[in-house]
Amino acid sequence: MPRPTLRGVIFALAGTAIIALAYVVERPELLAVGVVAAAAPIVALVVVASGRPRVRVHRHLDPVVATVGEPVSVTVTVAGRARAAEWVERVPMRPGFAGPGRLPDVRRTRPARLTYRYWPAERGLVSVGPLLIEERDPFALAVRVTDTAAEATQLVVPEVLPLAAGPVPEPSTEAGPRSSRSRERADDDVVTREYRDGDALRRVHWRVTARHGELMVRQDEPQAGPHSRLIVDTDLAGYADIERRGLRPGPPSGPSFEWAVRMAASSAAHLVERGYAVDLRTSTPQAPQPPLADAPGISAALAPVLGELALLRSVAADGTPPPLEAHPSVPLIAIASAPQPSTIDWMLAQRAPGTVAVLLLVAPHGAADAPEVLALADEFTRAGWQVARVDPNVPVDAAWRRLIDGQPAPAEATAILRGATP
Structure with missing residues (x-):
């Protein structure tokens, strides 16, 4: 609906005042000026209303x-x-x-x-x-x-920063890790079709969608390589600096949780680049059908993980996380802040003896050296994990470097991952 601007309102008020003044001082010439000023906004409304786009x-x-x-x-x-x-x-x-x-x-x-x-x-x-x-x-x-x-x-996916080599060793299988060229070829060998009701959002091929101007879904899945596991604590109670009162748009979040998501995205890219297929696990249920981050520059193996991380939310835990089987040949990267006791047990149970497992603890600003954080880091260290305590203001690549500069991975873990007998 058309409406007068502030200038139009001023014109109407001024015109009305001039008309009243013309009668008070008995000056007919002011009456004409007042009528024109008062009528101008009405004429403007008619003009604007006559040409709807x-x-x-x-x-x-x-x-x-x-x-x-x-x-x-x-x-x-x-x-x-x-x-x-x-x-x-x-x-x-x-x-x-x-x-x-x-x-x-x-x-x-x-x-x-x-x-x-x-x-x-x-x-x-x-x-x-x-x-x-x-x-x-x-x-x-x-x-x-x-x-x-x-x-x-x-x-919109989280920022991904390149991480230095280590502490996760190179994978080795009978077929060998997939090369960068094979991963690029997998991105191109994708069959797509038009979107149909009931198709999972994660199967939307964004690059082809942009080219065709309509939703297109992929009909095949990217090939997998040697597996790794990426663990993110998403329990709302595990992040003390979460914004709970709706002062920002969107779901609850905070500096520590967003840092954890960025670290997870960079870790996933690091693992994929080294030839691993990434299995993302969270301590609370997430969206059942996350989209694929399918675009130029994002490999087919990384696309589903970035799509999941783009929609990752911190939600209140409803019971204990479902148990997961530990695999000796699957390296672990975990990111958490202040996990609850049930989450700690769930994370510790996923490491098999001799397996490389690393933990990045992001504490609220200024709390990285708090006694409870030190105690948690010591518990994981005694269980065979490599641990780094960081502040959410520390860049993720610097935190990763801090992890590398700590204790080296156990020798038996490296031997298992390389296919040797411990």
């Missing part, structure tokens, strides 16, 4: 799968019919919009294109749009905001 909006996002904090280029194509106007688009970053900018005249034979960049502030499935078109009369006395309603959904 009728447009179709299409967006192209580059990259298709975004990373927190890295720029995304958005090209918006507006087709149909609309007069020159201002535009504003809602985007998932602070302050929450892109623009305003100038939208030229749009005709059926002459669509308009808008280009801007935004920086995703949070991971997850986010909406880009809708595009808001703000039409004003030539004197800016009235405005009408048209919501085009069209949105694009984008997957």
